[in-house]
């Protein structure tokens with residue numbers, strides 16, 4: 001009796017194992033064999049290669065760098081399959097602007113462009129579950145429509161006095177560091193400044209971010225910092241079952257921030273309502289959220305679901321409004337500090353548009369009184385910002401067309417035009433590869449050369465510069481980011497001299513053929529939700545000598 005039972009069990013087990021292994025072989029080797037890829041392992045897909053490459057270099061470098069090494073090893077194809085199962089869904093690395101454009105633009109299949117990848121949920125504790133960043137279809141459209149008034153150029157110009165006001169503590173910190181000769185990460189003071197600006201712009205509140213002593217900062221900022229720190233060691237969006245305690249901590253902190261933000265939203269809603277019903281002419285219509293309350297639904301009642309949704313958008317704006325901007329400003333100051341030619345050009349431009357006065361208060365006054373005249377003339381500064389975002393893009397888009405949707409991507413004629421079925425894959429447009437394409441940017445694609453944006457005949461396709469992404473889901477805050485960047489550079493560039501120490505420190509006063517100081521060891525990006533200089537950009541500052 002026992003033998004037939006054992007025999008039946010063994011037959012069942014071996015047929016079960018056979019089915020599983022056949023399926024695994026299909027998933028690993030056959031399912032996406034039509035897409036260029038490195039050799040893969042039956043059990044670990046490309047995770048093994050990813051792990052080995054990670055160990056071979058500086059292991060806290062941004063995963064984009066490791067993807068780039070894989071892409072180079074495969075001969076730089078326009079798209080590449082990277083199998084991250086079981087840690088994450090399988091991914092398609094997109095490396096040319098022609099293909100990236102198809103990922104971000106509307107099509108018959110996806111009238112609002114392909115949907116966001118479900119991997120966004122690792123950010124849910126920061127931005128909430130109903131964030132505009134992740135919504136789709138008409139829900140996303142409604143949110144975009146409701147919040148657009150707060151991001152129009154006309155409205156943004158009304159924020160200028162507020163932005164300038166917020167730069168005062170920032171300048172005081174710089175003066176203090178210059179007087180005490182302290183080495184400090186400029187990330188801290190830039191991020192505190194951009195937090196304060198976005199808090200004021202979004203809710204018209206003082207988030208009290210600009211204290212170097214964290215215990216003195218407002219509670220929302222302290223908790224947000226703590227929350228963002230939990231992402232510092234998680235370079236690959238590890239699933240909850242690999243880091244359960246970290247996920248629990250994120251959820252707990254996210255909830256506490258949500259509670260505080262909800263209270264602020266209720267307070268702002270009550271203020272907006274009472275201002276509307278009074279005949280006062282000093283209505284607070286100046287915050288992005290107050291403007292969204294003018295939407296007819298919300299005007300009548302802040303229902304629990306509207307409150308949740310508003311808190312999620314506020315948290316999204318607080319995060320998106322400080323994070324990438326801080327990173328790009330750090331890189332801008334660093335690149336300027338190591339490129340004397342460019343710093344001189346920035347200063348010359350500021351002299352010509354602002355006059356010789358370099359005192360921040362005088363600059364603020366002039367920016368306020370002559371903004372319409374001054375900002376359009378900041379051509380070189382614009383080129384500095386553009387080039388910095390090209391070479392050091394902080395963020396990108398990650399999409400996924402549902403399995404079975406039949407979504408295809410076509411590679412360009414120069415890449416041997418071919419259609420690839422890519423549904424079910426995470427579609428990752430890797431900006432740091434796309435924006436350094438020598439076919440577009442030439443032999444100096446890896447170099448920081450702001451002048452390339454000033455050349456009259458520079459033949460750079462619009463789609464090849466995409467730090468804010470393109471298509472309907474592009475960045476809502478790009479104009480605000482640009483305004484803040486120009487203001488901060490205008491106030492700081494002539495008064496202070498930044499000198500990088502540690503990573504990225506110059507070896508001598510010799511410049512290379514692109515006019516940049518040679519460095520001992522390159523400064524590089526790491527991943528903390530988005531891409532950021534790994535050391536917070538350690539830069540002592542001193543007062544610039546008068547020119």
Ligand code: HEM
Pocket residue numbers: 116132133134144198316317318320321322324325328389394395396397398467468469472473474475476477478480481
């Ligand atoms: C240099 C600064 C910035 C960069 C490089 C940047 C980059 C990006 C990118 C790449 C996206 C697309 C993300 C995706 O597809 O998942 C995005 C979306 C977004 N950004 Fe920015 N951003 C910056 C500043 C800002 C600022 C200051 C705000 C102000 C609140 C902001 C608000 C948003 C919002 C709300 C979205 C989602 C738009 C939507 O899905 O409709 N960003 N940003």
